[in-house]
Amino acid sequence: MPARLIDGKAIAASIRERLAVDVATFRQATHRIPKLAAVLVGDDPASQVYVRNKEQACTKVGMASDVHRLPSTTTQTQLLELIARLNADSDVHGILVQLPLPKQIHETTVLDAVDPLKDVDCFHPENVGRMVQGRPRFLPCTPHGVQVLLRESGTTVDGAHVVVLGRSEIVGKPVGMMLVQKGETANATVTICHSRTKNLAEITRSADILIAAIGRPEFVTADLVRPGAVVIDVGINRLGDRLVGDVAFAAVSEVASAITPVPGGVGPMTIAMLLENTLTAAKLQSVAAQ
Ligand code: NDP
Numbered sequence: 001m002p003a004r005l006i007d008g009k010a011i012a013a014s015i016r017e018r019l020a021v022d023v024a025t026f027r028q029a030t031h032r033i034p035k036l037a038a039v040l041v042g043d044d045p046a047s048q049v050y051v052r053n054k055e056q057a058c059t060k061v062g063m064a065s066d067v068h069r070l071p072s073t074t075t076q077t078q079l080l081e082l083i084a085r086l087n088a089d090s091d092v093h094g095i096l097v098q099l100p101l102p103k104q105i106h107e108t109t110v111l112d113a114v115d116p117l118k119d120v121d122c123f124h125p126e127n128v129g130r131m132v133q134g135r136p137r138f139l140p141c142t143p144h145g146v147q148v149l150l151r152e153s154g155t156t157v158d159g160a161h162v163v164v165l166g167r168s169e170i171v172g173k174p175v176g177m178m179l180v181q182k183g184e185t186a187n188a189t190v191t192i193c194h195s196r197t198k199n200l201a202e203i204t205r206s207a208d209i210l211i212a213a214i215g216r217p218e219f220v221t222a223d224l225v226r227p228g229a230v231v232i233d234v235g236i237n238r239l240g241d242r243l244v245g246d247v248a249f250a251a252v253s254e255v256a257s258a259i260t261p262v263p264g265g266v267g268p269m270t271i272a273m274l275l276e277n278t279l280t281a282a283k284l285q286s287v288a289a290q
Contacts, residue, residue, distance in 0.1 A: 003231070003256040006153045008145070012268035015148070016061055019275050023062040026282060034282035035064040036094040036120065036274075037086045041079060041105065042072035047098045054096065057271045063278060066092070076105045080113055087115040093285055094120035094278035099170075117284055120277035123169070131174065134181050137284070138277045143175035145269025146211060146232050151185040153258055155209060155230045162188040163207035165200075165220070165246070171213035171234050200224075212246035222251040231256040234266045 027033055036058050040051045051067055058065035068082060079101075086095050095118045101107050116126040122140040130137050139147075150157055162179050166172035172192055179188040191203055204210055204224040212220045213234035225231060235246030245262030253259055260266055 003253045003259040004153075006149050006230075006232070006258050006260045006265065008149055008260055008265040008267065008269045011149060011152045012145075012272040015269075015272040016057070016275065019272070019279060020061040023279055026279065026286075027062065030282075030286050032282065032286060033062075033064045034093050034279050035066070035091055036096060036278045037066045037068060037089075037092045038096045038098060039068045039070070039079070039082060039086075040098045041070045041074050042102050044100065047100075051098050054271055054274060057275055058278070061275055063275065064091075072102050074102070074105070076109065079105055079110055083110065083113045087113075087118065090285075090289070092118065093282040094118055094274075096121055096274070117288065118281055120274060120281055122174070122277070128169075128174070132177050134183070138280060139178065139273070140170070140174040141273040141277065142171050142213075142234060142266060142270045143178050144273040144276075145266050146175050146234065147178055147185050148273070149232060149260060149266065149269060150209065150230070153230070155258065157185050157209065158187040160188050160208040161206055162190045162209045162211065163204050164190065164192045164211045164213065165194075165204070166213035166215075166234075167192050167194040168213065175211055175213070175234075214246050216246055217244050218246070218248040220247040220252060222248065222255045225252050225255045227255050228257045229255075231259045232266065233260050233262050236262060236267060 038051050038054055055065045055067055086092050095114050097110055111123040114124055116124045119127050122138040127137050164172050164176045176190045176192045179186050180190045193200055193203055201224050205226050207229055209230045211232045215235055217237040217239045231247055231252055233245035233247040237244050243263050
């Protein structure tokens with residue numbers, strides 16, 4: 001029987017509806033508008049699309065958004081100066097530095113410079129540390145999106161074996177850390193795999209929930225999936241004029257019990273979680289200012 005589709009687009013839309021109400025309540029109570037400042041360095045076409053989508057999503061839920069576009073020749077010092085200005089600007093609640101950055105800029109140095117209270121991507125070591133300790137200030141957007149998809153699709157995570165393909169700081173590691181926590185839609189037994197993992201197929205076939213985040217088009221074929229597993233595809237890859245995930249969708253759909261599509265799965269959830277973090281940041285800063 002073909003897998004049930006986990007509709008990230010619809011779930012994200014209902015989150016945005018709820019957020020629009022929460023933003024209106026916040027604006028009425030504080031007379032302040034939650035604002036996201038996005039920083040885009042260079043002219044990477046995919047990054048331009050991502051930033052534009054995030055900007056439009058902010059506006060739709062009643063938040064403000066500024067995009068700071070800098071040339072690809074920007075120096076690290078210039079970028080750090082902009083981050084310092086945004087940190088000091090009390091009208092800006094969330095700061096997002098779109099990755100990747102040009103080669104002359106050290107990514108970690110820049111991400112570490114973002115005020116942890118404005119770190120809506122949850123990349124700052126203070127926020128990552130808090131998340132790992134189970135007392136998060138913000139949750140990282142894509143991993144949080146994955147967790148909400150699992151919850152909303154009624155997937156049992158408690159006690160399940162979750163296999164994560166990929167160990168990046170943005171997706172693989174944090175999603176593993178979140179699902180192993182004590183708590184709701186968590187308590188999983190997590191295995192994180194990467195390019196040096198031995199017997200990969202054996203491990204993936206033991207997964208109740210398989211999360212693919214490796215950036216390899218349609219890498220996960222049906223033989224890597226246990227019949228009845230839930231498959232979450234984080235990958236976004238361009239294959240000719242098509243966008244495909246890290247999972248061979250049609251074939252895996254015949255084996256899995258539930259699966260996310262690409263596009264329309266994790267992608268819209270990432271943006272919804274970013275909006276949620278921006279509202280959280282505005283609330284935290286309005287409390288801090290009192
Ligand atoms: P990275 O390139 O940073 O990390 C890829 C990870 O996959 C690495 O840990 C790498 O291992 C591992 N890997 C690569 N090849 C293999 C293999 N053959 N077998 C096992 N592991 C492998 O990618 P990201 O985490 O940033 O992104 C992953 C995908 O998710 C991309 O397609 C990206 O576009 C997408 N993405 C989607 C988002 C969304 O909102 N939907 C948000 C962020 C990313 P090693 O560490 O050993 O090199």
